[in-house]
Amino acid sequence: MIFFEQLLNGLQFGMMLFMLAAGLTLIFGIMGVVNLTHGSFYMVGAYCAAYTISSTGSFLAGIVAALLGAGLYGVVVEVLVIRRLYKRDHLYQVLATLGLLFFTNEAVSIIFGRRPPLVNIPSALEGSITVMPGLPYPIIRLSFIVLGALVAVGLWYLVNRTRIGMLIRAGADDHEMVDALGVDIRKLYTIVFALGALLAGLAGVMAAPILAVEIGMGERILITTFVVIVIGGVGSVKGALVGALLVGMVDSLGRAFLPQLLGMVLSPVIAGPLAAGLASASIYVLMAVVLIVKPGGLYPARS
Amino acid sequence: MFKKIAVGALMCASTLAWAAPDSVEIGFITTLSTPAGYIGEDERDGFNLAIKQGDGQLGGIPISLIVEDDALKPANAKQTSDRLIQSGVQLFTGVNFSNVLAAVVPGVTRSGAFYVSLNPGPSVFAGKRCDPNYFVASYQNDAYHAAGGIAANSLGYKKVALLAPNYQAGRDAISGFKETFEGEVIAEIYTTLDQSDFSVEMARIRDLNPDAIYQFHPGGTGINFVKQYSAAGLTDTVPMVTPGFSLDLRMLEAVGDAAEGTYVTGIWSMDIDNPQSKKFVSDFQEEYGRLPTEYAMQAYDTAQLIGSALKAVDGDLSKKDDFRAALRKADFQSLRGDFRFNTNHHPIQDLYLMQIVKNEDGQLRPKLIREIASDYEDAYAASCEMPS
Numbered sequence: 001m002i003f004f005e006q007l008l009n010g011l012q013f014g015m016m017l018f019m020l021a022a023g024l025t026l027i028f029g030i031m032g033v034v035n036l037t038h039g040s041f042y043m044v045g046a047y048c049a050a051y052t053i054s055s056t057g058s059f060l061a062g063i064v065a066a067l068l069g070a071g072l073y074g075v076v077v078e079v080l081v082i083r084r085l086y087k088r089d090h091l092y093q094v095l096a097t098l099g100l101l102f103f104t105n106e107a108v109s110i111i112f113g114r115r116p117p118l119v120n121i122p123s124a125l126e127g128s129i130t131v132m133p134g135l136p137y138p139i140i141r142l143s144f145i146v147l148g149a150l151v152a153v154g155l156w157y158l159v160n161r162t163r164i165g166m167l168i169r170a171g172a173d174d175h176e177m178v179d180a181l182g183v184d185i186r187k188l189y190t191i192v193f194a195l196g197a198l199l200a201g202l203a204g205v206m207a208a209p210i211l212a213v214e215i216g217m218g219e220r221i222l223i224t225t226f227v228v229i230v231i232g233g234v235g236s237v238k239g240a241l242v243g244a245l246l247v248g249m250v251d252s253l254g255r256a257f258l259p260q261l262l263g264m265v266l267s268p269v270i271a272g273p274l275a276a277g278l279a280s281a282s283i284y285v286l287m288a289v290v291l292i293v294k295p296g297g298l299y300p301a302r303s
Numbered sequence: 304m305f306k307k308i309a310v311g312a313l314m315c316a317s318t319l320a321w322a323a324p325d326s327v328e329i330g331f332i333t334t335l336s337t338p339a340g341y342i343g344e345d346e347r348d349g350f351n352l353a354i355k356q357g358d359g360q361l362g363g364i365p366i367s368l369i370v371e372d373d374a375l376k377p378a379n380a381k382q383t384s385d386r387l388i389q390s391g392v393q394l395f396t397g398v399n400f401s402n403v404l405a406a407v408v409p410g411v412t413r414s415g416a417f418y419v420s421l422n423p424g425p426s427v428f429a430g431k432r433c434d435p436n437y438f439v440a441s442y443q444n445d446a447y448h449a450a451g452g453i454a455a456n457s458l459g460y461k462k463v464a465l466l467a468p469n470y471q472a473g474r475d476a477i478s479g480f481k482e483t484f485e486g487e488v489i490a491e492i493y494t495t496l497d498q499s500d501f502s503v504e505m506a507r508i509r510d511l512n513p514d515a516i517y518q519f520h521p522g523g524t525g526i527n528f529v530k531q532y533s534a535a536g537l538t539d540t541v542p543m544v545t546p547g548f549s550l551d552l553r554m555l556e557a558v559g560d561a562a563e564g565t566y567v568t569g570i571w572s573m574d575i576d577n578p579q580s581k582k583f584v585s586d587f588q589e590e591y592g593r594l595p596t597e598y599a600m601q602a603y604d605t606a607q608l609i610g611s612a613l614k615a616v617d618g619d620l621s622k623k624d625d626f627r628a629a630l631r632k633a634d635f636q637s638l639r640g641d642f643r644f645n646t647n648h649h650p651i652q653d654l655y656l657m658q659i660v661k662n663e664d665g666q667l668r669p670k671l672i673r674e675i676a677s678d679y680e681d682a683y684a685a686s687c688e689m690p691s
Contacts, residue, residue: 276493
């Protein structure tokens with residue numbers, strides 16, 4: 001039974017990672033921009049939500065505020081900074097987005113203050129339901145899984161079945177040709193960037209009731225998100241989904257069962273810290289193994 | 304060019320020193336930026352409150368407080384303290400984290416200056432490496448965790464699971480708890496310092512079904528932990544014991560109702576029935592519009608301790624032996640009530656058990672349950688051979 005619960009935990013963590021990774025992989029894969037500010041969009045979303053929820057009391061309003069706040073901030077960042085860096089080397093992009101990350105952290109602490117705000121679980125999502133006999137699971141975490149699945153389906157539809165999705169794919173393959181055919185590639189890039197920021201903001205508002213809304217919350221998860229998109233293959237939404245679920249599962253199951261496995265052969269004093277170390281390294285081991293077998297990731301967008 | 308700059312710098316330095324000829328300078332290096340900045344804010348404000356109440360003086364001596372931000376980086380703090388030592392500052396306090404303190408203290412004491420800690424009291428400086436010019440007015444780091452073990456005993460818990468991040472302070476927390484706990488530790492679960500999701504640990508706790516858990520997670524990780532503990536429905540079935548600084552008032556605001564029922568340990572409670580503590584709480588609230596945390600309390604006590612010693616030497620820090628002897632006496636009215644120094648310059652004080660409950664106004668506050676240890680002293684004093 002505990003195994004199933006840990007599987008659910010892995011699934012939920014994976015879905016959370018997917019919402020962040022989907023945007024990051026599109027921006028990285030299509031626009032070729034290494035965007036360290038992505039974690040900031042997540043934070044901006046969470047803060048906008050926290051502020052709106054505390055002043056209106058409505059979680060739905062919080063979701064809208066998070067999407068608007070993160071999406072708008074994404075547009076501003078793209079137009080003012082990123083747009084100037086498409087033709088530059090990755091190093092310039094890393095430097096600029098790293099600077100933006102610090103800037104955002106300080107800006108948020110000036111606007112909202114340094115004390116982490118409170119976001120309660122909305123009453124509709126409070127409590128647990130029994131998924132299987134003897135296994136109660138918090139509704140808020142289940143809704144995370146459902147929302148992640150909806151986002152996956154929605155993105156699949158957007159990328160594969162709509163005109164804008166077609167342009168996104170075309171832009172990824174050969175953006176000069178798309179430009180030459182009369183498509184405003186700049187506008188397209190802005191839309192992709194805003195979409196990525198929007199998804200990060202959505203992850204932020206969903207995480208707010210169960211995680212601390214604090215300055216720097218995005219950096220904590222950004223590295224793991226990069227691991228996800230490297231495993232999944234840069235630029236592929238499908239890869240992001242598979243990568244996120246893999247990383248979520250490996251991380252959760254590793255943390256859950258490594259201590260017990262090691263505890264069978266070693267004394268608990270050694271097994272505890274050692275297992276914690278191994279579990280936190282497990283996703284990097286996973287990444288290394290995937291890259292040895294498939295250097296471009298599981299589902300590379302471009303060959 | 305270089306000469307010009309050097310001359311300019313000298314002039315600046317001399318005008319600065321000229322500004323307040325008779326005041327004692329105190330170097331106050333603390334953490335004001337980063338998410339932990341609220342802690343430094345409370346410490347600075349608590350310290351300033353004491354100065355303000357003395358009309359800019361501590362113990363009748365005018366004070367000029369030099370506040371610097373260390374951004375939680377030991378290297379920053381070390382640089383700042385070196386600079387202040389060179390400009391003649393003889394007395395330091397303010398540092399908020401053990402790792403930063405470890406970078407600052409050796410340089411300060413080696414130069415012959417004094418350091419009075421208002422928050423961390425790491426074990427390294429409490430035992431063999433104790434120093435005549437180093438005082439800790441707050442607590443030795445083990446105190447809170449030892450209190451956790453005593454609290455678990457007194458609450459009748461037999462099987463307890465322990466959780467802490469896998470780093471020095473986390474491992475100290477677990478060993479500190481085990482030192483005083485008499486029941487069985489059924490699991491030691493190590494998390495990571497940057498972990499935000501604890502669902503795995505929650506499932507494990509439910510599976511283990513202990514009588515209680517003891518957890519130590521600082522800052523944001525602590526907020527995450529308590530929120531998710533409640534979301535997992537564990538609050539009702541497995542009681543939680545945690546050190547006070549793992550669920551301070553600011554964190555409590557961010558955690559909300561999820562924290563209700565949690566037991567916290569501490570060296571002070573707002574409910575302690577002594578007039579100076581009551582007055583401090585209401586003065587602090589009036590001045591800053593928020594309730595003081597234990598950090599503010601410690602800073603206020605530190606300011607008073609320093610004041611009592613400055614008074615004894617009439618503000619003359621060159622009388623080092625007299626100043627040291629006066630600090631050792633701890634001749635001030637601590638907000639904690641009983642307070643005296645052990646031979647290793649760490650406090651001997653009482654420990655308290657509190658529980659997070661709603662007060663009459665429906666606000667969550669740590670409510671004093673009882674004193675769980677009287678005159679607690681740390682175990683390191685025995686190995687400290689303090690040169691007199």
